[in-house]
Amino acid sequence: MNQLKRIACSKLALLLTSMVTVAAAQPGSPDNNTKLVSRSAIGAWMLNEDPAHPRLNCSVKFLPGRKGQPGFTILGPTRKMPGGVILFSGADIPSTSSPKDIHVELLQQTLPSTRLRATLLPRQPGDAAGALAVAAGDLRQTMKSMRDREHNMQLRLEGSTVFALDYDGLALARGSLFNCLEGRLFAGQTLKEARADIRPLGTSVIKGQAFFKGGLLAAKKYPPKGSEAVGLIWMTDEFKVWYEQVKRDKKMPQHIPLNILKHFLRTKVLDDQGGFMFTNMPAGEYLLIADYSYEKTVNQEEVIGRTDVFVGGNYIGSNAQITVGTYAYQQGLTFEKRVVVPADGQTIEVTLDKSQIMCFLVCF
Structure with a gap:
């Protein structure tokens, strides 16, 4: 070089x-x-x-x-x-x-x-x-x-x-x-x-929308357009056997075998509403995973001083002088949903909107 x-x-x-x-x-x-x-x-x-x-x-x-x-x-x-x-x-x-x-x-x-x-x-x-x-x-x-x-x-x-x-x-x-x-x-x-x-091709399509809604009245939080925030795991018997071994070993191997890598797919988010699509999928069981972060704000009170209080010239205590600051930080999310394609050629529409859970395997 x-x-x-x-x-x-x-x-x-x-x-x-x-x-x-x-x-x-x-x-x-x-x-x-x-x-x-x-x-x-x-x-x-x-x-x-x-x-x-x-x-x-x-x-x-x-x-x-x-x-x-x-x-x-x-x-x-x-x-x-x-x-x-x-x-x-x-x-x-x-x-x-x-x-x-x-x-x-x-x-x-x-x-x-x-x-x-x-x-x-x-x-x-x-x-x-x-x-x-x-x-x-x-x-x-x-x-x-x-x-x-x-x-x-x-x-x-x-x-x-x-x-x-x-x-x-x-x-x-x-x-x-x-x-x-x-x-x-x-x-x-x-x-x-x-x-x-390395992975059999089908004619099925898995598509939908991914978002996180933290409460009944909370606004939806979508993954960024163009990001690879939505992934998919093809849940074959071969993959399940390998994953059980990983759980027994309690660690990820340094290199994932090629026959296992074929089970992992990613796709880019298509729009500002979390749209995604996987094409050429065979029939079978899949696990959709969304993994991204969004900006979250919190209010934090801070005591900046105290004011003495007197009644009739007598000191009776003090009140705290409080200011409220607003802080923003990136909140990470990982959530998943199981999807089954019963037969080849079908189009499955999914709303990937479950609340935050632990990452299934690796957060891609």
């Missing part, structure tokens, strides 16, 4: 931001444009290509095997930006209101640390992860300098670790990206085919 030392000046900030927007939108790209390059117990590499614009808009993205872990995307040239960009994303990367030039330290096992110029980027709407980008002028040279696998690769900002990741399989991802940059289409599985390979 020695080539990562290059570039990332402030005049690229807006272009980097636009490329991040493109990368964030890739999961919603047509399935035929997003293809599986490789997968392992650690995670999977996905290639996004643009047949309408050969050699442009190519990217590979590493998706960790466990939800909530950091990931990174390698973006090829676009019409507006001739160079490449490596985008790092994770919950520990700080947020910023506008693009900001920074320096980070790259740590890789057995290699000296490297100081990189980077751009800290604003978070996408509804995204809990922050992002920073490192521009790579010569993308091919940069990728050739990257190793096929890394363990505990880190980025540090002002002495604090803001990104840490294990990955493998980069050699295959590199080859697929280079082919895309040459205008050659990838012959592997599409995203839809890859999903079918």
Whole structure:
């Protein structure tokens, strides 16, 4: 990754931001444009290509095997930006209101640390992860300098670790990206085919609305539009056996097996009223889970002094001088609902509105 030392000046900030927007939108790209390059117990590499614009808009993205872990995307040239960009994303990367030039330290096992110029980027709407980008002028040279696998690769900002990741399989991802940059289409599985390979597809739809209502007269609290606040667990016998073992072990395994990962799905909230939809679902039993936070306010009294009280010149006590302050904080929510699809081809409409409960397994 020695080539990562290059570039990332402030005049690229807006272009980097636009490329991040493109990368964030890739999961919603047509399935035929997003293809599986490789997968392992650690995670999977996905290639996004643009047949309408050969050699442009190519990217590979590493998706960790466990939800909530950091990931990174390698973006090829676009019409507006001739160079490449490596985008790092994770919950520990700080947020910023506008693009900001920074320096980070790259740590890789057995290699000296490297100081990189980077751009800290604003978070996408509804995204809990922050992002920073490192521009790579010569993308091919940069990728050739990257190793096929890394363990505990880190980025540090002002002495604090803001990104840490294990990955493998980069050699295959590199080859697929280079082919895309040459205008050659990838012959592997599409995203839809890859999903079918690990999870049977059906024709059923599960859709509805998610919200929390804390009381009879309380206003509804909806998950943010565009967030991945609604998840689904496919409750097969295979999953139930695995989950019983997890409960006996009293801890989550470091890596979830691929045959179990197929049981976890997420979808983006479609509107401001908590609308969601899962498509291509087979018949069976499911557990819908909503996991998000909303702003809650509380009033707190504070004694700021006392006033002495006299009657007929005699002191009889004092009254407290009280002020009431209003404070806002983020209240986390996790609630669930069991859904059964009796037969393939049905559309099940659900109101996911139960009150707060403990998280079923992992809060995605």
